[in-house]
Amino acid sequence: MKNHVLRPLIVVGVIVASMLVARAIVVPSDFGVHERGYMYGWHRLSNEQEWKAVQVRYKTSAGCPRCHPDKAADLANSPHNIISCENCHGPALEHPKDPAGYFIDRSRTLCIRCHAKLPYGNTPRGRIRGIDPDKHYVQAECVMCHIPHNPKPTNQKQEVKS
Numbered sequence: 001m002k003n004h005v006l007r008p009l010i011v012v013g014v015i016v017a018s019m020l021v022a023r024a025i026v027v028p029s030d031f032g033v034h035e036r037g038y039m040y041g042w043h044r045l046s047n048e049q050e051w052k053a054v055q056v057r058y059k060t061s062a063g064c065p066r067c068h069p070d071k072a073a074d075l076a077n078s079p080h081n082i083i084s085c086e087n088c089h090g091p092a093l094e095h096p097k098d099p100a101g102y103f104i105d106r107s108r109t110l111c112i113r114c115h116a117k118l119p120y121g122n123t124p125r126g127r128i129r130g131i132d133p134d135k136h137y138v139q140a141e142c143v144m145c146h147i148p149h150n151p152k153p154t155n156q157k158q159e160v161k162s
């Protein structure tokens with residue numbers, strides 16, 4: 001064979017060989033088609049156990065009223081009734097095992113996440129009553145004036161003038 005044919009062939013051969021070697025090293029031994037065919041079976045078998053071991057960190061609000069009936073009742077009768085406790089207090093996995101360690105965020109940042117006015121028109125986010133975080137009583141935490149579990153305008157903790 002002529003050199004100009006042979007050389008590219010050798011290059012291709014080397015590339016294919018190194019891909020096969022790399023595949024043997026990189027692809028885990030239990031990767032492949034398992035019992036249910038390509039649509040669901042094409043994965044690493046040990047990954048199933050890894051997903052079973054993942055702990056769900058959010059527990060939903062369903063268990064909270066048993067121990068915090070007052071908070072649950074306040075929230076249920078307030079404009080915040082569509083928000084889950086954990087949306088403000090964070091994942092409850094370790095609670096009440098460790099009540100002291102559970103999360104209370106009194107910062108403006110917590111509320112601004114949902115209440116900064118955004119130009120999203122008639123969308124669920126756009127419909128949330130918004131304020132301008134740089135103008136709305138910047139000197140204080142929101143919870144100084146609004147009760148987070150029942151933030152009706154008539155329910156401010158104190159009378160204020162802008």
Ligand code: HEC
Binds near residue numbers: 059061064067068095
């Ligand atoms: C089995 C009872 C129990 C359940 C269920 C429970 N809590 Fe508690 N929680 C407690 C106790 C006890 C305390 C500590 C005493 C207190 O502050 O009332 C506490 C304290 C708290 C605190 C204050 C923590 C602090 O640092 O002061 C928050 C916030 C809270 N719980 C939220 C929740 C939320 C949200 C849920 C549902 C996801 C929940 N709890 C479910 C018993 C419970």
Ligand code: HEC
Binds near residue numbers: 068071080085089149
């Ligand atoms: C909109 C955010 C938000 C939601 C939703 C929310 N909380 Fe809170 N919660 C707070 C903030 C902020 C504080 C601290 C208030 C303060 O110090 O003035 C707090 C305080 C608490 C405390 C501390 C004790 C106390 O008397 O203030 C408990 C317990 C608590 N929340 C339980 C709950 C439970 C249970 C739910 C769901 C039924 C819930 N919270 C939903 C923001 C929220």
Ligand code: HEC
Binds near residue numbers: 128129
């Ligand atoms: C996860 C999103 C979310 C968070 C976090 C949140 N809110 Fe709200 N808030 C809402 C929604 C949704 C409503 C109901 C729609 C409306 O009235 O804008 C609402 C209503 C309100 C209202 C208007 C009540 C009325 O009827 O006039 C006030 C005031 C308010 N929230 C204050 C706060 C404060 C203070 C915090 C922080 C402690 C906070 N919110 C955190 C979503 C949120």
Ligand code: HEC
Binds near residue numbers: 153162
């Ligand atoms: C010093 C007290 C005070 C503080 C701090 C404060 N607010 Fe208010 N907020 C008010 C008063 C009073 C109103 C009634 C309307 C007005 O005067 O702007 C109001 C109204 C609102 C409304 C309803 C707006 C509407 O269009 O109906 C929302 C939402 C709100 N505040 C969220 C917040 C958030 C979020 C924070 C923190 C970033 C915060 N507020 C901090 C006193 C306060």
